[in-house]
Amino acid sequence: MTVGQVLLVGAVALPAVGALAVAGMPARLDRAARILGTVIAGAVLAVTAGLALGERTWFAYLDGSPVVRPWHEVDVVWAESLDLAFHLGVDGISWPLVALTALLTLLCCLYSLWTVPAPGRGRLLVALLLAIECGILGVFLSLDLVLFFVFFEVVLLPMYAVIAVWGGLDRRHAAVKFVLYTLAGSVLLVVGIFTVVAAAGTSDLVVLSTQAGAGISHGTQVAAFVLLALAFAVKSPLWPLHTWLPDAHTEAPTVGSVILAGVLLKMGTYGLIRVAVGTVPDGARQLAPVLGVLAVAAILVGSLVCLAQTELKRLIAYSSVGHMGFVLLGIATLSATGLQAALIGNIAHGVITGLLFFLAGAIKDRAHTGVLTSLGGLRDTSPLLAGLLGYAAIASLGLPGLAGFWGEAFAVYAAIDRGGALWTTAGVLAAVGGALTAAYLLRLLRTVTHGPAAPAVTGLPRVTTVELITWAPLVVLALLLGVVPGIVLDTTIAPVNALIEAVAP
């Protein structure tokens, strides 16, 4: 095995083994278990960083070469009769998401070292976070459709448990809603995957992407794309399949919301690009307009609903619907610009919304309320929190120079560049949605930072060093991605071009 292969296997095996080890520690060693979990999460981050090293073969996208050219690859037959191979690989499309997942999990573990929501038993929370990490990394690294599905399912029950055990008052209901919606999505996924596998005779994503749907009839492609797109639309989520999201995000504990919004949703958009568009492009071309229209609807609905929200976490949760709408719009254009916008939008949303949920959690933990009107005057009583919240909100609304800008601006650009009445309208409406986004985030800032200090926000505990350490990487990344988007875009450009050449000639 090469170093790269060891790292690939390590990226999924380490969190899995770590989860078992942490969960198996006795209750009296709770803190030691959490430290162990954090160390493992750190090791996973190091492993994923190591994946970027070595030969990247960016220049190898020539005619006739595979569309997916992994930097590193492991391919072992697992269960022949199920078309299942343990085929992992990392390339420019997946690596930024892999790194983001490892980073956010580490930050959440770190956060859980000091803050464990009721009812305690933090080691189990950390173990579940690691189990979720294993599933998410597996999804991003899988180059086999069936393996992709296996990892897709791994995430489900641990995330349910995180919401149902450590969540807010209405956690049971939110958790059940989350798990049933996403299971419905994933059962459609398995049907869609085997529709593709049965028609193409292989489950290898490298082969399938290179064939770009050759040999699969148009009708089958459309059917498969409908199934796959529905599955990923539930996860992303796409309006009108988003209704699980506000409840789950609002009720989940802080670390749960961060992982949910930060990376879990990206399983949907990543799957849409790599699996749905990559394997059945005919179906994708046929249904792209529908996807585009729904994405614009999601942007507008998400923004309008946000304007009416009165609770901090719920507002951030709904804002995800709008932001993921931009990502989905980018994908729907089926252009290199659109996909690039989607991929950087994914990362930016993960960083910014992760930060926003950390801040919202910190504020709610201190003020014991999330109602916006009760948080008035936060700037006077806790300038640091208010300042960071303002920074994150401005990054979220897409101010040029911060991370949120590139994904939204280029999604709109890609839609208008695509031309035609439909896409031009979509682009214009998305731009209007962008303005609404600015409106609700500024409204949030005005409520929170202006006016006299409300009783709930007086005498708040100071922001601790641990919190600052947890937030700092996200604050820096939000700025860095805004100023130097190339750190993501240069990585993704080559595989995106190869993909677009294959699916939209």
Place this chain on the structure above:
Amino acid sequence: MNLVQSIDHVALLPAYLAAATALLAFLVDLIVPGRPIPVLAAAAVGTAATGVAAWVIGAGPDRATFCIGGGTLPGEIAVERSCSFSADGTGAVIAVVLCGLTLLVLALSVPAVSGPTGIPAGEYCFLLAASLTGGVVLGYARDLITLLVALETLTLPLYVLTGLRRRSLASAEGAVTFLVVSVVSTAVTLMGVALLYALTGAVHLDRLAVALEARDDLRQIPLTAVAAVMVVAGLAFKIAAVPFHAWAPTAYDGAPLPVAAYLSTASKLGGVVAILLVVIGGLWPWLNVTGPVLAGVAVLTMTVGNLVALQQRRMVRLLAWSSVAQAGYLIAPLGAFATAAGREDPRTAVAATVAYTIFFVLLEVAAFGAVIAARGAADGGWLTDYRGIARRHPWVATVLVLALAGLAGLPPGLAGLFAKITVIRALLVNQAGWLAVIVALNAVIGLVYYLRVGVLLFQRAPDQATATVGASTTGDATPAPAPGAGEAPTPARPAPAGQAPWRSRAVGSDAVAWPVGAALAAITLVGVGVGFAPQTVLDAAGTALAFLS
């Protein structure tokens, strides 16, 4: 014509050993009366020997016995030599799985046969081994009469076993329901078989297939279709498929827990094997008739099973309804035969059914094992009795969660996930996408009740005083709520009208008996193992296709 047959006793060895196990159990009970453990151990040794013999003989060359020479069937159809008993891969796989299940059930029976009120061990083990004998022969049977006799031998001891819980009306009620329904179903199957014989003059499965394929005149007679449907319907009783399912919840809930475990695994496996042998092995030229029936039954079974399971409040009834739903998934791959495209190659679908059955019995026996570990000699109890198990028996709760998640088709244990994938893949390969979508949506409904149980395990248990109120074994039909108790989960649920008083007791007040613990550990290891190596199960399913050749 040679009237003296030479019998291949080696081929029959597993059947002999299984029958000898039954006698051995009686004998040991006679030598050391009143001591259940030696009897169970003797039965276990015999069962293990049966399994090993089946394995070894299956690994060797195919053997067959009770054969008749070639001849001519009505309609001038020339047929070759046919055998009633064929020791091929099918029989070997079924026998090994059955022996494994029986071993586990024997270990799980320790609490039920122990103590002064326990079930008499000699009779218990005899009946279980007799049932095993039927199951072993069933896998090897290649003619309708041998097959039906074997199936009845598998089922008959179970009526008695179901009724063995002492001083329990529920147990007697379950046994009688089971007996009556089963006898009717056997009569229906027999009627179908008799019609088939009358039409074709054949009882051997291979001859039946040849005759049904060759004779176009049979296609003109509606009676042939009636016969085929009657056989399918009668056998559907055995796996508790809707609309022939109503006996299962009553029988499971009335039976001693290990017997319920056996009913829902070994007995169900027997039913599946019978369906495969008859419908695919013997009636395959008529799959255009039986295919739609199987598809309809599969859809009904999984949907009704899941919807009714949603409303269950008793543990074993919930598991029973869930196993009704699972029977729907079991035969779902065969539903692909409803369309012409799906009938081209039956191997994928049949292999998927066998593989799913193996995954399922493993998960089901794990679930029952965990229930027995938590309940000991008591009955399954109410769902609310399982509150707080995770605190008192963390390992039992872990196994139960793994098993239930697996039955719902979800990780962390991968066996259930691969089971679901096997069925859906087979359906899509055979171009039955619509059925795959129905299976998939049913998996969502199923999760609701599996999740409900899983959550209960981790809830805080009510205080002991409240939980033991219902501990009176006989007498009042509905135990009164504890005075002053804020929350009295057990007594608050009235027993359904007309049902016996349920014995209820605080869960997990005694330690888990070591054979139960060992069995649980073994199941878990095997379950986790096949999760990582699903190909072993799929290969076994491939071996079990021998009857198709």
